Amino acid sequence: MNDYIDRFNTRERVLHWFVTITFFTLLLSALGLYSRLFTGYFNLFGGGQKAIIIHKVAGVLFFISSLVLFIHNRRRTTDFNKDDMEWFRYLGGYLSRKEIHLKVGKFNAGQKLFGVFIGVATILLGITGIFIWWPLAFPRWIVQLSLLVHGLLFVSSIMFVVVHVYLGTIGNPGTLEAMLWGKVSRAWAKKHHPKWYKEVTGE
Amino acid sequence: MNDTRKGFLIDTSRCIGCRSCQVACKQWNKLEADKPGKERVGGDAQLTANLYNRIHFMERTIGAGVTWAFFSERCMHCGDAGCIKVCPSPGALYRTREGIIAYNKEKCISCKYCVSACPFNIPRYGEDDKVAKCNLCQDRVAGGLQPACAKACPTGAISFGNRSELIAKAKAAKKTLYGEKDLDGLGVVYALEGPPSVYGLPASPSIPLSIFLWKDVVKPLGILGFWGSIGAMLLHYVTVGPKRPEHENGHGEEHHE
Numbered sequence: 001m002n003d004y005i006d007r008f009n010t011r012e013r014v015l016h017w018f019v020t021i022t023f024f025t026l027l028l029s030a031l032g033l034y035s036r037l038f039t040g041y042f043n044l045f046g047g048g049q050k051a052i053i054i055h056k057v058a059g060v061l062f063f064i065s066s067l068v069l070f071i072h073n074r075r076r077t078t079d080f081n082k083d084d085m086e087w088f089r090y091l092g093g094y095l096s097r098k099e100i101h102l103k104v105g106k107f108n109a110g111q112k113l114f115g116v117f118i119g120v121a122t123i124l125l126g127i128t129g130i131f132i133w134w135p136l137a138f139p140r141w142i143v144q145l146s147l148l149v150h151g152l153l154f155v156s157s158i159m160f161v162v163v164h165v166y167l168g169t170i171g172n173p174g175t176l177e178a179m180l181w182g183k184v185s186r187a188w189a190k191k192h193h194p195k196w197y198k199e200v201t202g203e
Numbered sequence: 204m205n206d207t208r209k210g211f212l213i214d215t216s217r218c219i220g221c222r223s224c225q226v227a228c229k230q231w232n233k234l235e236a237d238k239p240g241k242e243r244v245g246g247d248a249q250l251t252a253n254l255y256n257r258i259h260f261m262e263r264t265i266g267a268g269v270t271w272a273f274f275s276e277r278c279m280h281c282g283d284a285g286c287i288k289v290c291p292s293p294g295a296l297y298r299t300r301e302g303i304i305a306y307n308k309e310k311c312i313s314c315k316y317c318v319s320a321c322p323f324n325i326p327r328y329g330e331d332d333k334v335a336k337c338n339l340c341q342d343r344v345a346g347g348l349q350p351a352c353a354k355a356c357p358t359g360a361i362s363f364g365n366r367s368e369l370i371a372k373a374k375a376a377k378k379t380l381y382g383e384k385d386l387d388g389l390g391v392v393y394a395l396e397g398p399p400s401v402y403g404l405p406a407s408p409s410i411p412l413s414i415f416l417w418k419d420v421v422k423p424l425g426i427l428g429f430w431g432s433i434g435a436m437l438l439h440y441v442t443v444g445p446k447r448p449e450h451e452n453g454h455g456e457e458h459h460e
């Protein structure tokens with residue numbers, strides 16, 4: 001009997017890491033624009049003007065890839081159900097060491113929320129980004145509002161991603177493998193995603 | 204504000220609309236002529252990257268008659284300047300000892316944030332895609348000279364000097380002033396003959412709300428939120444700790460984390 005089960009196929013993994021690379025390129029190229037405290041980060045790109053160009057290119061790549069990831073996952077991330085409400089009530093059991101048993105499918109309610117948030121944020125960051133790209137072509141109030149919304153989504157997605165990275169790595173040992181080589185251990189699957197485990201193994 | 208602050212006092216009642224200041228500004232700052240059609244005369248006249256100072260001609264009906272109101276539009280050299288607040292490139296926009304909001308095109312990274320942040324819609328972009336606006340003849344002022352516009356004005360409508368002295372003098376002459384206190388005091392104070400709206404000026408100018416929320420609320424809270432979320436994750440790791448899969452009889456691997 002095989003100890004491991006497939007979780008993400010190659011296409012899904014490559015797409016995920018493509019989104020991740022474009023995300024962090026966007027993050028780094030934007031830091032200098034976000035605050036003069038971070039002007040030094042412009043040097044990574046050879047100056048502010050070049051950082052802006054990189055930000056625009058990475059923005060287009062992130063927009064497309066993140067949207068594809070969202071559309072790919074949409075059925076499993078937008079179907080919030082009763083079990084998800086239960087998950088939110090206990091915050092997935094993350095607030096204590098006590099073992100609790102929640103009915104979780106392929107994605108838990110927190111992952112669904114993250115997936116939907118990043119999807120919506122991607123669309124809004126893209127739209128506001130267009131206005132900021134050509135500020136002279138649009139009414140001033142639209143550009144002003146876009147700068148605010150773009151900044152707000154920038155920091156909130158980073159905060160979501162910090163939590164996401166923690167839970168995908170040291171917070172849940174055995175999880176990173178799912179995105180690295182695509183497989184997870186049966187023990188991991190039974191513990192974190194029992195409903196999904198039943199679905200794929202029939203056990 | 205300290206007393207080294209210099210400023211203009213523009214008395215609209217003395218302006219005869221001769222545009223001497225406009226011409227002198229163009230000449231001193233070596234600004235090209237705009238292509239015909241770009242530079243429009245009348246109510247919808249606009250500043251351009253080659254025009255830092257423009258006299259607006261505004262027709263007003265008073266009773267049965269019509270009169271002209273002349274108004275010189277230019278960068279206000281705000282005490283609390285929206286353009287500086289948002290500019291991400293240190294040294295691209297900066298304040299001098301005299302309170303001039305000066306700029307250095309070489310440092311400008313063409314983000315155009317200053318366009319959105321200016322309460323008076325002043326900064327412009329030309330072919331070089333760099334910020335352009337009145338620099339208050341920074342070089343002349345540093346050399347102890349009057350700015351070109353003030354020097355050229357034949358009627359004394361534009362005076363330049365110590366800001367508080369100019370204001371005191373205008374007040375003694377019972378003028379209604381615009382810009383004395385707004386935005387920590389404008390570097391260009393007007394003595395107007397009617398309500399600001401007649402001149403196309405906002406009654407109480409302020410940094411646009413979205414821009415204020417962006418730079419003074421979201422920015423600091425965002426930095427706090429970033430470190431807060433990292434701190435929260437570390438705290439979680441050392442208190443509740445990671446969730447490890449249970450060992451399964453037969454097919455659970457050993458965990459050594």
Ligand code: HEM
Pocket residue numbers: 007016019020023024066069073077107110111112114115116118161164165168169175176177178179
């Ligand atoms: C170093 C950075 C990152 C690491 C280590 C990481 C890790 C992971 C892991 C291990 C999974 C699989 C979780 C599971 O098996 O249930 C995952 C899923 C996912 N990741 Fe990432 N990730 C990173 C960055 C990002 C970024 C920047 C984004 C998007 C902006 C992103 C979006 C997603 C999405 C949408 C999923 C699907 C499940 C969900 O909605 O949570 N990831 N990631």
Ligand code: SF4
Pocket residue numbers: 277278279280281284285286287304320321322323324325326336
């Ligand atoms: S008027 Fe506009 S460009 Fe001039 S100092 Fe004020 S904010 Fe800056």
Ligand code: SF4
Pocket residue numbers: 286289290291292295296306310311312313314315316317318333334
């Ligand atoms: S366009 Fe230039 S001057 Fe204006 S905010 Fe950006 S870097 Fe500063």
